[in-house]
Amino acid sequence: MKKFVKSALARGLFWQAVGLLVGAGLVTGIRAIMGLSTIVQPFFFTEPAWVFGAFVGVISFLVGSGVTSDWIKWARGIDTPEHHEDHYAGWEKFVNVSMDHKVIGIQYTMTALVLISLGGLFALIFRAELAASGLQFLTQEFKLFEQNGLQLYNSLMSLHGMVMIVSILLGTAGFINYVVPLLIGAQDMAFPRMNAFAYWIAPPAAVLLVLSLILGGVDTGWTGYPPLSAHSPLGMQMFFLGVFVAGWSSILGALNNIVTVLRMRAKGMSAWRMPILVWAAVATSIISLTATQLIGLSFQLVMFQRLFGMGFFDPDKGGNPVLFQHLFWFYSHPAVYVFILPGLGVVSELLPVFVRKPLFGYRWIAMSSLGIALVGFVVWAHHMFTSGMNEYLRVPFMYSTLLVAIPTGVKFFSWVATIWNGKITTPTPMLFVLGAIVVFLMGGLSGPPNATVSTDLHLHDTYFIVGHFHDTIFGGFVFPFFAALYYWFPKATGRRMNETLGKLHFWLMTPSFLVLTLAMMRVGLIGMRRRIADYDPGLGIDTYHLVMTIAGFLIGLSVVIFIYNFFNSIKNGEKAEGNLWNSRSPEWLVPSPMPAHNYETPFEVVGEPYDYGLKDSQFVKFVEPAKGAHK
Amino acid sequence: MSHSQDKSSAFGQGVVIFVYLAVLTALEFFIAISFNAVPLLVVVAIVKAALVMYYYMHVYQLNKDDSNLDPHSYEYRMGSDRIGLWLFLLSDAFVFAGLLVTRINLLGMTRPHLNQTLGLIVTAVLLISSFFMNRGETAMKHGDRKGFMTNTLITFVLGLGFLIGVVFVEWRLAAAEKLVASFGNPTDGPVGAVFYMMTGMHAFHVFTGLIFLAVVWNNARKGVYSQEKHWGVEAAAVYWHFVDLVWIFFYPALYLIGTAI
Numbered sequence: 001m002k003k004f005v006k007s008a009l010a011r012g013l014f015w016q017a018v019g020l021l022v023g024a025g026l027v028t029g030i031r032a033i034m035g036l037s038t039i040v041q042p043f044f045f046t047e048p049a050w051v052f053g054a055f056v057g058v059i060s061f062l063v064g065s066g067v068t069s070d071w072i073k074w075a076r077g078i079d080t081p082e083h084h085e086d087h088y089a090g091w092e093k094f095v096n097v098s099m100d101h102k103v104i105g106i107q108y109t110m111t112a113l114v115l116i117s118l119g120g121l122f123a124l125i126f127r128a129e130l131a132a133s134g135l136q137f138l139t140q141e142f143k144l145f146e147q148n149g150l151q152l153y154n155s156l157m158s159l160h161g162m163v164m165i166v167s168i169l170l171g172t173a174g175f176i177n178y179v180v181p182l183l184i185g186a187q188d189m190a191f192p193r194m195n196a197f198a199y200w201i202a203p204p205a206a207v208l209l210v211l212s213l214i215l216g217g218v219d220t221g222w223t224g225y226p227p228l229s230a231h232s233p234l235g236m237q238m239f240f241l242g243v244f245v246a247g248w249s250s251i252l253g254a255l256n257n258i259v260t261v262l263r264m265r266a267k268g269m270s271a272w273r274m275p276i277l278v279w280a281a282v283a284t285s286i287i288s289l290t291a292t293q294l295i296g297l298s299f300q301l302v303m304f305q306r307l308f309g310m311g312f313f314d315p316d317k318g319g320n321p322v323l324f325q326h327l328f329w330f331y332s333h334p335a336v337y338v339f340i341l342p343g344l345g346v347v348s349e350l351l352p353v354f355v356r357k358p359l360f361g362y363r364w365i366a367m368s369s370l371g372i373a374l375v376g377f378v379v380w381a382h383h384m385f386t387s388g389m390n391e392y393l394r395v396p397f398m399y400s401t402l403l404v405a406i407p408t409g410v411k412f413f414s415w416v417a418t419i420w421n422g423k424i425t426t427p428t429p430m431l432f433v434l435g436a437i438v439v440f441l442m443g444g445l446s447g448p449p450n451a452t453v454s455t456d457l458h459l460h461d462t463y464f465i466v467g468h469f470h471d472t473i474f475g476g477f478v479f480p481f482f483a484a485l486y487y488w489f490p491k492a493t494g495r496r497m498n499e500t501l502g503k504l505h506f507w508l509m510t511p512s513f514l515v516l517t518l519a520m521m522r523v524g525l526i527g528m529r530r531r532i533a534d535y536d537p538g539l540g541i542d543t544y545h546l547v548m549t550i551a552g553f554l555i556g557l558s559v560v561i562f563i564y565n566f567f568n569s570i571k572n573g574e575k576a577e578g579n580l581w582n583s584r585s586p587e588w589l590v591p592s593p594m595p596a597h598n599y600e601t602p603f604e605v606v607g608e609p610y611d612y613g614l615k616d617s618q619f620v621k622f623v624e625p626a627k628g629a630h631k
Numbered sequence: 632m633s634h635s636q637d638k639s640s641a642f643g644q645g646v647v648i649f650v651y652l653a654v655l656t657a658l659e660f661f662i663a664i665s666f667n668a669v670p671l672l673v674v675v676a677i678v679k680a681a682l683v684m685y686y687y688m689h690v691y692q693l694n695k696d697d698s699n700l701d702p703h704s705y706e707y708r709m710g711s712d713r714i715g716l717w718l719f720l721l722s723d724a725f726v727f728a729g730l731l732v733t734r735i736n737l738l739g740m741t742r743p744h745l746n747q748t749l750g751l752i753v754t755a756v757l758l759i760s761s762f763f764m765n766r767g768e769t770a771m772k773h774g775d776r777k778g779f780m781t782n783t784l785i786t787f788v789l790g791l792g793f794l795i796g797v798v799f800v801e802w803r804l805a806a807a808e809k810l811v812a813s814f815g816n817p818t819d820g821p822v823g824a825v826f827y828m829m830t831g832m833h834a835f836h837v838f839t840g841l842i843f844l845a846v847v848w849n850n851a852r853k854g855v856y857s858q859e860k861h862w863g864v865e866a867a868a869v870y871w872h873f874v875d876l877v878w879i880f881f882y883p884a885l886y887l888i889g890t891a892i
Contacts, residue, residue, distance in 0.1 A: 289721065
């Protein structure tokens with residue numbers, strides 16, 4: 001406990017609270033001098049005071065945790081060593097600032113797991129409310145955090161979306177951070193301090209998101225559309241600020257990743273010999289680097305509209321609410337490719353290992369990731385077919401959206417062709433890879449009806465959409481994420497996770513999930529609207545909802561099993577220090593767990609990465625560098 | 632053109648580019664008041680941006696082949712830093728692009744009725760500051776620490792002048808003369824919202840640029856930088872030019888195109 005109190009995380013949280021109070025107090029003081037209202041009920045401070053305080057709180061967290069101390073030294077002209085050795089051992093390493101990409105990768109992953117659990121908990125609460133028509137426990141009389149049951153339903157539903165999105169961003173950042181430098185043979189990321197900063201900016205953002213639930217909640221859904229969000233309770237501002245701050249984690253992580261891949265590859269690793277996950281990570285980073293700014297901007301504009309009365313999206317003042325949707329979706333559509341591309345990269349990366357065959361069409365897969373990323377920039381308005389935007393925009397955006405199916409189809413074709421005639425083994429990671437392919441296929445097939453204007457006008461804002469995107473996100477992120485965790489867990493810990501529990505996790509989660517999303521799509525077609533707390537019993541969908549609720553809780557149970565397995569295996573797992581999966585990839589050719597500065601002997605790339613089953617083919621060769629020679 | 636020049640020809644190049652930019656800005660103003668051809672203004676802005684990016688920000692350095700260097704050397708890492716900085720600027724450019732889109736969407740072919748003289752003055756001040764920034768960086772490249780400090784100080788003062796000109800003069804004038812509603816006025820229409828947001832976001836970047844300049848100036852005073860090792864100076868200079876680059880587009884967007892309302 002004492003060790004935790006002294007950790008960077010605890011220091012950061014403490015200073016965040018102090019910063020929040022100081023910032024809010026400052027604004028309150030200035031308002032008092034200007035003769036404006038200072039203390040208002042029910043949340044004590046006024047809205048500007050809360051917003052400024054929250055902003056100061058984030059900065060205090062970063063300075064207080066110590067992640068910026070090297071930069072502050074540089075600004076004062078003091079040199080610092082290029083690498084810092086970690087002073088901590090065990091769990092303490094992960095609650096303190098570290099520059100090691102492997103530690104940061106694990107920090108990201110752990111934070112993602114915490115947020116997934118939180119977002120999942122939110123979902124289970126409102127899923128339970130939906131189990132039958134009528135209001136069960138989230139009723140008008142129910143009161144919590146200044147909200148009645150229905151408002152709380154809205155807040156939980158909105159925050160389920162955003163907390164999950166942030167957790168996905170952190171989860172992908174987690175395995176990209178851990179694995180990419182290992183795959184390309186780098187000692188670390190290009191900018192270790194910025195890497196640490198990009199992680200440490202996420203916890204205060206998560207705090208703000210949770211704070212939004214307490215300060216009156218968020219009632220707009222995760223999209224935060226004005227005009228509604230311009231009149232929502234105070235929680236909306238915390239929500240906007242939290243997302244804005246989390247966005248910086250994404251932007252800086254992406255920047256770091258691109259430079260790392262461009263500049264730090266091992267000798268001989270030309271573009272066409274990069275592991276496929278590296279391609280996927282670069283494609284993802286291109287989107288997060290650039291498009292993320294637009295969600296930040298759109299949320300900022302609403303924040304300023306609320307704080308200063310600037311009428312960007314207020315039709316009464318000549319503003320345009322549809323403009324918000326354009327800015328917002330310019331990020332938020334490509335964002336779904338940020339979520340799925342690393343996951344699809346994991347699928348392509350792991351598949352050849354477990355079927356013992358070369359990856360089919362390597363170059364096409366590499367290009368398809370970039371293709372999805374680039375086409376993703378010109379499809380955003382398919383979210384807005386019913387928004388009242390100019391009608392002539394509909395058809396071009398329909399076709400550009402359908403175009404996404406082509407690079408995605410390339411991936412499926414390659415996966416099927418890779419599996420074809422392979423010697424398939426199915427340990428847990430492979431099960432999740434296969435699960436990802438099946439589930440993502442469902443998500444892919446349910447996509448074109450939403451992209452097509454004529455059908456989307458009917459499907460828009462129904463549960464069909466909910467089913468569709470849960471399929472894509474589970475197939476593109478959740479399954480591959482679990483696959484990656486089971487697969488690289490031994491690399492990080494030197495032990496493997498329990499296979500029986502892993503298989504139980506898979507066989508509990510997959511059927512429940514398929515039932516859940518198929519039922520979602522079915523009730524959507526019948527007429528179930530998304531984002532509402534209640535529905536008409538006359539629709540005859542009560543049974544479907546009950547089944548969905550049960551399936552949802554079974555998924556929750558399977559994740560609990562996973563978490564138990566995860567933490568238990570760190571200490572008690574079976575030892576696995578060698579090349580457990582018989583992989584060609586360089587990180588498996590050295591003993592686990594990985595030493596602090598990765599490869600003691602650097603490697604050179606001498607062959608193709610995925611030539612499994614071909615005689616005498618070699619991917620990498622470890623060579624001691626000649627003394628004094630340059631790379 | 633050779634990229635490794637002696638000091639005086641590098642200074643000379645900075646002067647020539649500055650003259651080009653000044654002439655183009657005057658041309659821009661002339662086009663706007665005489666026949667207001669928006670496509671022409673866009674072309675002029677792009678030409679100015681290209682000049683700044685090539686000759687002041689040295690974007691071609693990204694293309695430098697340094698694969699034969701030791702990856703732990705200062706020079707190789709500076710190459711990585713440079714790519715990182717440009718990616719950051721690319722990311723930042725999306726914010727400003729988003730603001731331009733907002734401006735076009737909400738205001739269309741109208742613009743706020745602003746004080747043209749003041750607009751031209753602040754634009755000129757920022758442009759001149761960019762010129763001195765280039766001079767300062769060139770001096771440091773040739774090991775002239777004194778020259779760097781003098782020129783950076785001039786840049787800083789001009790930058791501060793720009794900031795004061797926009798936030799403390801322009802904002803007040805615009806509000807006082809009811810050209811746009813005053814800041815924070817709830818009855819404010821999209822004109823004021825766009826005006827304050829665009830100039831405010833840009834002013835915030837000028838402000839961070841000033842902090843950056845103060846930091847490198849102070850470090851140069853302490854003797855942290857040398858002719859070979861001065862990445863901090865280069866980064867501050869490139870960032871400062873980027874702030875100017877943004878204004879190259881924001882100035883016509885706010886002051887020149889369309890009809891004033």
